[in-house]
Amino acid sequence: MRAMMMDVPLLTTSILRHAAAYHAETEIVSRLPDGALHRTTYAEAWARCGRLANALRLLGLKPGDRIGTLAWNSHRHLELYYGVGGGGMICHTINPRLFPEQIAFIIGHAGDAALFVDPGFVPLLEELARRLPALPPVVVMTDAANMPHSTTLPELLCYEALLAAAPDGFDWPELDENTACALCYTSGTTGEPKGVLYSHRSAVLHAMAVCSPDVFSLSAGSVVMPVVPMFHVNAWGLPYAAPMVGAKLVLPGPKLDGASLHALMEEEGVTFSAGVPTVWMALLDWMREQGKRFASLRRMVIGGSACPPVMIERFRAHGVQVVHAWGMTETSPLGVANTPLAKHRGLPEADMAALSAKQGRPLFGVELRVVDAQGRTVERDGVSRGSLMVRGPWVASGYFGQDDAPAFAHAGWFETGDVVTVDADGYVQVVDRTKDVVKSGGEWIGSIELENIACAHPAVREAAVVARPDERWGERPLLVLVLQDGCCVTWAEMAAFYDGKIPKWCIPDAMVVVDELPHTATGKLQKARIRDMLRAGALPPALTS
Template sequence: MHSPLHTPLMGQMMHQSLTISSILQFAARHYGASEIVSRRVEAGLQAGLQDALHRYTYRDCELRARKLAQALARLGVEGGQRVGTLAWNGYRHLELYYGASGSGAVLHTINPRLHPEQIAYIVNHAEDQVLCFDLTFLPLVEAIAAACPTVRAFVLMSDRAHMPAGTRIPDLLCYEDLLDAEDGDYAWPELDENAAASLCYTSGTTGNPKGALYSHRSTVLHAYASALPNVLNVGAIDTVLPVVPMFHVNAWGLPYSVLLSGAKLVLPGAQLDGKSLYDLFEGEGVTFSAGVPTVWLGLINYAIQNDLTFSTFRRTVIGGSACPPAMMDTLIDRFGVQVIHGWGMTEMSPLGTTGGLLAKHRALPVERQRAILQKQGHAIYGVDMKIVDDLGAELPWDGQASGHLLVKGPWIIASYFRDEGGDPLVDGWFPTGDVATIDPDGFMQITDRSKDVIKSGGEWIGSIDIENIAMAHPAVLQAACIAMAHPKWDERPLLLVVRRPGQEVGREEMLKWFEGRIAKFWMPDDVVFVEALPIGGTGKVQKNKLREQFKDHRAAQGVAGPGQARL
């Protein structure tokens, strides 16, 4: 006799699509009085502006997002069409996050720090139908408007009082006028959770930027996961200030995870200097923040120079590039701020790992704990990862083997927008371009970017470790390590250093600083002191520019570089 076929027993649960509008609806209904505080963009452009801070509630935000959805429909925006933004972290930008995506359109956040030609390329590649922008970027949009033929409406994110008297942009619309013309009687459409919701382009350090197109489902799942205790640990008791821009990978998902958690949200606008951030942290009682190391450098220096402490700030996530150990130590030991190392990328929505300790680590000495915290951290639920060698063979999780990092998961792209660059996946895994180790407990540590790794005599040298040691020197403000050509070893490390103001340190002293801290063959062959390092639009050091600038650099004639003949 044949056995009967076994069919799976289906769950008898309600179905509700995971859509971005559902986050805002939930927030307005269940945390309606939670506050959203924004520093007005006009405050940085108009001296003495009264009411430099804008305040309203989740409930107010949801109503205005519905009016925005109505306004976009009146402008002819249809489902799936892109709505571009050039804007800082502010309440109007937040309304676009929900009003555009919630209506079925695709929110397209654009990094205004890119070159104007790149911005025009991105607008045209995305075929943006509407472009909304803050007053800061009026000159930029005036410069590119004629080169953006797909844009049917340019909207200045301002009230009538701050509209320019004259502009080269034809038929420039006022954001507040558009909302004032609507009544808010709008029902969020029921959308397919797999429909496109938002679009972010990579920074494009090589070739043209490529678009990562996120779905409603992937965005909601990412928001759920990022709010978990082992990740960002966002709760209704928090006051959250994302310094990471809303034009950079959706501010690491915080505009979504904060609202679904019911926390107070503080948006800093364009003023990201140390004093402006410190005043906002203290004035609004910020408990948690997120940003790249260059931002924290300014805030820390301001607080130290003015002998200040933080009264409420207790937790930060630092990503974008590795947090220097000296910065982590300062935040923890001097200011009592817990540092969460985060790692991800545009193609990952972006979170992949966050740092923290396991229960078994509690008894370890502080130095051992810090070494764990300085890793990029543990995979969060929804992300799997592995490291492989140059031939694709998987490497062990022993904390020693270093290989190419690959990831997979429901908020990681399967292809770029319009299939740019072909299929990026390798056997279903996304190659991150990072070189990493993974220890037996699953903690991952980035040792380099694949394109930045220094290969000397067939051995890999991790530039990040060299940079971190250099920045622990009291006279060093910033450091970057790149490869320079060598006739025997192929490549050798070149260290570029920015001194702290008023501090002196020379080549020999800098090299001596490394003795006993790294393998001898890792020792830089030369040190060059520079006024500044090139920083890209996402706050990262642009090593591609440094490699071009120093491509002909060699260690001084007659001076045996400290790493030579030691491999």
């Protein structure tokens, strides 16, 4: 017997329509490239999205077209999220931090029918034009007064002029909820970038899940500032989640240095933020140097790569609760988040610190499997390690334009490439990436734990651990460090710092000190490049005992 419930599709447009109706005066604040603040409301944003959708039609764009964006977090970028997807097209957010050849590949592979770019990315587009067979129409996301005056590109269109010429009152289509609304490519650390195509249904369900108390814990009283860029997995769903609950939205634009982020947080009363560890490390260091505190910030989600426990403690000292999280482009991205259970109340501080270092428990809707090399499920004992596989309604079932993908060849499960443990309560801890594990004498040594310990040393700013060949053991861990300004540390001091924290055979045998570590465009350590430098003899001499 079928139930007698209305069959109303889950569409992203319903989110902003709801916000405009019931949180009409709630602000959306954007920091513009010149540092000025732009203020609008959900009601005004909804009206502008209608004009944008009409403008897209007038440009000859049609349902199913991919519309590329090269833009920071701003009110115009937010309008594209809703105006493009709601009109039946696909908002293709492009990471401008990738190599130009990768961006050109992504634009060509996606078949973008138009490109919407911030003014600051016009020079990048000029370089990309030489790599593309044909450049689609380009719309600069600004007003007439701030349009570029000199460019080698063909005629550029002005975003605000297009909206001014478009009629109000777009007739939003009632799409099938499985219609694609967004596209984001992986960073391509191995091979070419791969496209993940999100549906209206997956975007809405993901937003509903992350709003819950054990994840982002958002409400109409929240002031949300996504520092994670809107070109990085839809800013972890926050452009959908904040309007869904009617939270004030603060968009920081291109200025992500410690001084700019802290000032904006304080000026706008930000209570919640989210971003990758590298950004927060710079903010915390700046605050320490300046003697600053947080007046309103209460909750912080950190993901993208493992968060060192010392960073969690530094935020806690400022009265900020850190929610450690894990996800991927293929999981929309949130898969697990770390908040304590009732049984954890009153735990000793050391035990709580150990718990908070884990990535967390699965969100409802995400199922996990952890298997060994033979495909057998490993014990949930917090010790046994295995490869993590996931499935769920906001997990990709394949890559855009790619029929054969090994990661999806597991009977409906996606193989993440992460090596993890899971404890009896379901808390996942990422031990390493499959390709980054150090295999020493037949045993696996996880690099992430070694990096986290090193980062707790007061002289260390950032750490990476990679495998280096060893005649006796096959591989041994090499510690690569970036030190705090004016600091120095000997190998004997680092070895002593590890002593008692891990088994002696896991302690790195040598260390290298460098000025900086390579990162991917999304802020993750690029260990493949470090390994390449090691093989090529491009690292400084190693310090050993």
